Amino acid sequence: MTLLFEHDDALEHLTPPGHPERVARIEAIREALADRAFAGLDRREAPIAAKAEVLRCHPERYFERIAAAIPDDDYVSLDADTHVSPGSLNAALRAVGGINAAIDALVAGEDRAAFVAMRPPGHHAETETAMGFCLFGTAAIGAKYALDHHGMERVAVLDFDVHHGNGTQDLLWNEARTLFCSSHQMPLYPGTGAARETGAFDNVLNAPLAPMTGGAEMRRVWGDLILPAVDDFAPDLIIISAGFDAHANDPLANLYWREDDFAWVTRAIREVAEAHSGGRVVSTLEGGYDLDALAASVAAHVAVLME
Numbered sequence: 001m002t003l004l005f006e007h008d009d010a011l012e013h014l015t016p017p018g019h020p021e022r023v024a025r026i027e028a029i030r031e032a033l034a035d036r037a038f039a040g041l042d043r044r045e046a047p048i049a050a051k052a053e054v055l056r057c058h059p060e061r062y063f064e065r066i067a068a069a070i071p072d073d074d075y076v077s078l079d080a081d082t083h084v085s086p087g088s089l090n091a092a093l094r095a096v097g098g099i100n101a102a103i104d105a106l107v108a109g110e111d112r113a114a115f116v117a118m119r120p121p122g123h124h125a126e127t128e129t130a131m132g133f134c135l136f137g138t139a140a141i142g143a144k145y146a147l148d149h150h151g152m153e154r155v156a157v158l159d160f161d162v163h164h165g166n167g168t169q170d171l172l173w174n175e176a177r178t179l180f181c182s183s184h185q186m187p188l189y190p191g192t193g194a195a196r197e198t199g200a201f202d203n204v205l206n207a208p209l210a211p212m213t214g215g216a217e218m219r220r221v222w223g224d225l226i227l228p229a230v231d232d233f234a235p236d237l238i239i240i241s242a243g244f245d246a247h248a249n250d251p252l253a254n255l256y257w258r259e260d261d262f263a264w265v266t267r268a269i270r271e272v273a274e275a276h277s278g279g280r281v282v283s284t285l286e287g288g289y290d291l292d293a294l295a296a297s298v299a300a301h302v303a304v305l306m307e
Contacts, residue, residue: 009091029285106282115283115302115305122140123159142239161242162245180203181230222268247290
């Protein structure tokens, strides 16, 4: 059995009409995971995280700036891509609460894998900058929570979103107890993620992929570069920043992965987790903007988490 953390507050983070990061993403995922193949999921509510959890990675002045920007109605634009509505703060806090609750459950031995199906995503949120649809660095906060609250020694954050996780990289750059690995299309937003960006302690590994790259090259890069590095790091926990916008049908990028590629990389990550972290893997939703591709890819990902 695998844990699924979700909450209706994910539907209350509203963005302008036509925006790709929209409520329908969660609705599509829910419809896919309503299939009887996923009847074995242990479905739980994602709790609201306390402000102190966000402060593991972001300064209080940043949190207060985001909180103060939340409107009473409609939405407010923080930049050209990133918007908040009356329900956005609770939604973002439940994404953080969901990943931390998932970590708690895995540490308690209740399961070995979890998927947090919440939005907004988090991997573009830098220390004091909301950007790329993201408010708080969910995956990075989860890593710090595992290290500082649960006393883990090493946590790996693995990001296969088509866009580089500049926020996660920023938040974990000086954290020697973490390894952040990312494959992503380059050139592409946000313009970071070159191989030369290696972190303050050689704790960052970026694997840029050229536009038009398909699943075969992805498997080579993960198999020859990223997974061996994770194996050497021997993490106590693996966190996946699970973006599904590298799919061939996604409108925001130009990689050509298919559902079986997401299943392959998920299974490969799980094998490393079996070797080092007692199989413990927590996955948190990032991108994916073609609704059919997102639903099918999440289904493939979660099916492997359930194996």
